[in-house]
Amino acid sequence: MPGFEDVWRPPVQRRPRRPETVLRPRTLGAVRARLQRIARRAPEVMVKVTGRTRDPAHLAAHLTYITRNGDLPAEGRDGIVAEGRQEMIELAQDWSAAAVMDSRRRANSPFSVAIILSMPAGTGAIRLRDAARAFAAAEFEHGFDYVLVLHTDQAHPHVHLTVRALGELGVRLNPKKADLDRWRQTFAEALRDRGVDAEATPRRTRGVTRKPERGALRRIRERHARGQGGMGRVASEKLKAAAQLAFGGPPKPTPWEEQMARRQQAVRRLYLAQAKLLQASGDADDRRLAIEIEGFVRGMPAPDSERLAIARQLRDANARVVVARKSGARERDR
Structure with a gap:
């Protein structure tokens, strides 16, 4: 999809292309199909690395956790299903023994990637x-052992996939941002092959500019909300900065906020350029798209x-307090 991939893939260094060169005949069908999914806001897949195990006990605890202490079946790379807590412990022992025997392993090298x-x-x-x-199978079958477990105990079903960090050829699994992007694309395509409407686009493609909250910070915030701990240094610093913004006069955008706005404007222009090309098409479906x-x-x-966002919340909360105080004062005057 030459020329338009900047919208839905991580930015890379490339020569700029004019919009007229985007919809080439050989890629027209693929571009149109993806534009249709994006325009109708097809559900986005989630592929997330949630952690790594770094010792035998941690690995065993992780495998027994994702199988609910052995109650849920775990499927291996060879398709064989393992059941029961003891089988998970034995699998952890096998992976751990191989990891410990690796002469190139560092002290903090992971045993598995979750x-x-x-x-x-x-x-x-x-x-x-x-x-x-x-x-x-597409990503790991020819290099890394793995087990996967289906969970249906929440509103959205999900699969825990635990991959052995040490590959068969001595290569270690160390996913980067580009790997995660490819994984999302592969998973979305696998879902579509099975009749599930799915897409995998970067946040900026959908106009989302805020990054999701990190898991560790979310857990600290939730514990604080339950009265089980402090707010946390990062959250406290964010709150102070937002308070200065909320009550310190008109907000001045930071350099990264200005860059964020420019990036979204560029994304909007690219979409509208595609729409202009489609409007000129003789195909009624293209014009509808x-x-x-x-x-x-x-x-x-x-x-x-x-x-x-935090500054707006603080201003709104302060406004509600002011209104409540005025209402109380009027009641007392009566």
Whole structure:
């Protein structure tokens, strides 16, 4: 998809292309199909690395956890299903022994990498599991051992995929951002092959400018909300900065907020350039898609940052307090 991939793939260094060169005949079908999925806001897949184990006890605890102490079956790379807590412990022992015997292993080298594959609520669990199975085979079958476990105890079904960090040829699994992007694409395609509407695009493609909250910070925040600990240094610093912004006069955008706005403007221009090309098509379906793309761009949220969002919350909370105090004063005067 030359020329338009900057919208839905991580930015890379490339020569700029004019919009007229985007929809070439050999890629027209693929571009149109993806534009249709994006315009109708197809459900986004989630592929997330949730952690790594670094010692035998940790690995055994992880495998028994994802199988609910052996109650849930775990499927291996060879398709064999392992059941029971003891089988998970034995698998952990096998992986750990190989890792410890690796002469090139560092003290903190992981034994395994934990991945979660998920879709929004309403996705069929069996199709999700089959897509996860296809994803794991495509990415790891020829180099890394793994086990996958389906969980259906929450509103959205998800699969825990644990991959042995040490590959058969001595290569270690160390996923980077580009790997995660490819994994999402592979998983989304596997879902679509099984009749599940799915897409894998960067946040900026959908007009989302705020990064998701990190798991560790979320857990600290949740414990603080339950009265089980302090707010945390990072959250406290964010709150102070937002308070200065909320009550210190008109907000001045930071350099990264300005860059964020420029990036979203560029994304909007690229979408509208595609819509313009489609509007000139003699195909009625293309012209309808152009209208959908324009509507999608109009519905994109305005650029936002966590700092600005917290400042708005503080201003709103302060306004409610002021209104409540005035209302109370009027009641007392009566």
